Amino acid sequence: ADAENLGATISYNTAVISGRVGDEGIELHISESKELENHSIGSPVLPQIVLLPKLLINAAGLSAIPLAKRLDGLAQAFVPPAYYARGCYFTLSQTKSPFSHLIYPLPEDGGIGVHVTLDLNGLVKFGPDVEWLDGKMDDMSCFLNRFDYSVNPTRCSGFYSVIRKYFPNLKDCSLEPGYSGIRPKLSGPGQRPSDFVIQGEDVHSIPGLVNLFGIESPGLTSSLAIGEHIVSRYNNT
Structure with a gap:
């Protein structure tokens, strides 16, 4: 508006x-x-x-x-290769928030690490992780935003060990799938991060x-x- x-x-x-x-x-x-x-x-x-x-x-x-x-007319030498990374979030369920502020661990390859996010309702979300996509989507599908934003529940297993490094009291089976986002990146797996x-x-x-x-x-x-x-x-x- x-x-x-x-x-x-x-x-x-x-x-x-x-x-x-x-x-x-x-x-x-x-x-x-x-x-x-x-x-x-x-x-x-x-x-x-x-x-x-x-x-x-x-x-x-x-x-x-x-x-x-x-x-x-735009020289392709000025167009970098595209990389895409999906990041999933999982929600802490059935408990009062144990946090009063955000927590950011050390960054990981391709992302900022699984950190603590508090939404306006006080719910706790952990994420994002890094899941590299193959990047072979055609241009028109990109323009129509046909990216896969689904959250694979099995990725939850990798969250527990990471979160327990700064929140050791995390209970088993306390995480539920939340949502995901996809990041446009200028560097790929194993490459130096690009701004x-x-x-x-x-x-x-x-x-x-x-x-x-x-x-x-x-x-x-x-x-x-x-x-x-x-x-x-x-x-x-």
Whole structure:
């Protein structure tokens, strides 16, 4: 509502499917999401709308890298490989919260470690763990958010030993499946962690294009500051 009051237009059930960088600037190709539901891999998709933005901020999260790959005119050397990691949370059941604050253990490979989260109702959630996905999802499925967010109950067994390092009184069978999220990452299993990327004209030489790659935590935590940074850079050009 705040954005709309300031003149923004929010388009639901639409997907940016590709784009082109030419002499006249950037073209953005858009279709209704329902038009992509039965899309066959490898077949072309004709846009229903073509926009000509003066400033394009690619803040598509899980789809940011697939979208950048479909921007004709953006050198692919500037598009990093995409990695995806699912993180599951489990809820502490049938007990009053033993915690009064958040607890963060040492980070693990690919994540921040299984930490303690307290929601607004005082419920305790532990997570996330790290489950690397194969990353072979096609672009259109990414645009339609067809990622698997299911929580495998068997992953709960790995939580007990990790949690008991800082909460030894955790009882058996006290964890229930909660929810999961998927993180867009710029480094894969066994690789050195990579920070998120704010990529502008100074890198790829395309005026009016800003790519935001790998915006997971802490990128989400600093999202307002990232927005202010981009506006400041654009206003100074």
